[in-house]
Amino acid sequence: MQQIIPKKCTVLVIGGGPAGSSAATHLAKSGVDVVLLERAEFPRNQVGESLIPHFWKFTDQLGVSEQIQQQGFLRKAGGITLWNGKVQQILFSDYGYTRPGLHVERDIFDHLLLAHSKQQGALVFHRVAVKQVDLSCAQPIVYYLDTRGDSNLAGTIQCRFVVDASGHSSLLAHQLETQHSIGSEMNFLSLWGYFKNSRYVGADRQSHHSAEMKAVPPVTFVMSHANGWLWHIVLREKTSVGLIVHSEKMKAMDKQQREVYFKQSCARLPHLKDLLRDAQFIEGSLQYRPDYSYYATQTCQQNYYCIGDAAGFVDPIFSHGIQNAFYNAAVASLAISESLKNTSKSARYAQLCESRIQQFYGFSRALSLGDFGVHGVNRDLVKSLMKAMSPLELELMLVVSEMTNRSANFKQLAHEAGVWVRFSQQHEQQKRGLIEDLQF
């Protein structure tokens, strides 16, 4: 028999990706009555398989790190970029990280996180899609469609707080018309698919057969090309390959033409074609995301919080998406549980959370995009984050920013925040990242 969706709860979370599931876990762990509605059946596909080691601090807080370790995801040693002819390598171990980055199958990873939320006491309902939220009253009313049975049933649930973690659907930002696309020259879209039997790039800078994975750990491989950049991320049974392409280039293409463009690029681009020389494309796996970089001007109010991709998204070149989702979820849940304890301060907690979310978003955007477009970044907030970061994390980010030609904003902000000096002192370390060429 189907579990009945309650009519009331304290926090209603929309979406069970990393942002929604971790918000639900934090809240359930602190004793809050939380319901999560997810429109898909899990496991469900999702892109974004590369995780930088910073994520462990969040999964430690959630209490799910051990389960992640037990899953046996591929451990990655770092990244190699080939950007405008310059090859650079980063090994996390050079920056004191003792735990690895990971290449994860997102269907498995996200499922594991959401199962953990249930174990912690969150009530999770799949195949229930939120349609609209009425925020006009102190206790919002959430309208949903329950698609679990033979016929779809409309229903409502009333709560104290809504957490919108609906990913790039950005349900609330669309409803409230607070979402903006980044108006800039960095107007890209993404096109990705999966291959069987690809070779991979190892930490020794050479290409390897997948059978060698235990002996030589993989790295994430990123390369610029004439129309954007690409990623090659090896997973346990398949390899994720994505092209980020200027939107203009693909504007007039239909689905079939995009597939031809993707396959031709994979067969033609240097290094990528060598990695894929014995590989087979998994037919039907090609996916496409046109609504690419965006942000919401208002993410937190007294009765709602938008987190993860529902609040903003930037070009994923430095794998910040999941980290951003975890971070947003941690600060939003703290703001909510404190507001529940002290209702007179709920506006202040929402405001604090808003600045934290905008701060981290601005940081990621400075790191990942070569220009800021017209709006959407509070420079002072980004500088204060740079000043507050741990030296190790900051150093890694400063070095990472040097790996592409997109770091003008980031460097400028680091100068203004007075942290660039630290980077200059570490210049030898940065030079260590520069390598002659790839040997494949």
Ligand SMILES: Cc1cc2nc3c(=O)[nH]c(=O)nc-3n(C[C@H](O)[C@H](O)[C@H](O)COP(=O)(O)OP(=O)(O)OC[C@H]3O[C@@H](n4cnc5c(N)ncnc54)[C@H](O)[C@@H]3O)c2cc1C
């Ligand atoms: C091309 C590309 C490559 C990327 N690469 C990386 C990478 O390598 N590393 C990285 O860290 N990040 C990467 N990202 C970003 C990363 O995938 C996202 O930042 C991350 O998934 C955000 O998590 P989330 O929980 O906010 O959203 P999602 O993971 O999108 O989860 C949202 C959930 O909400 C559900 N939902 C949506 N609408 C409703 C509704 N109305 N009602 C109920 N449920 C709903 C969806 O079904 C979904 O399960 C990439 C993104 C793209 C587009």
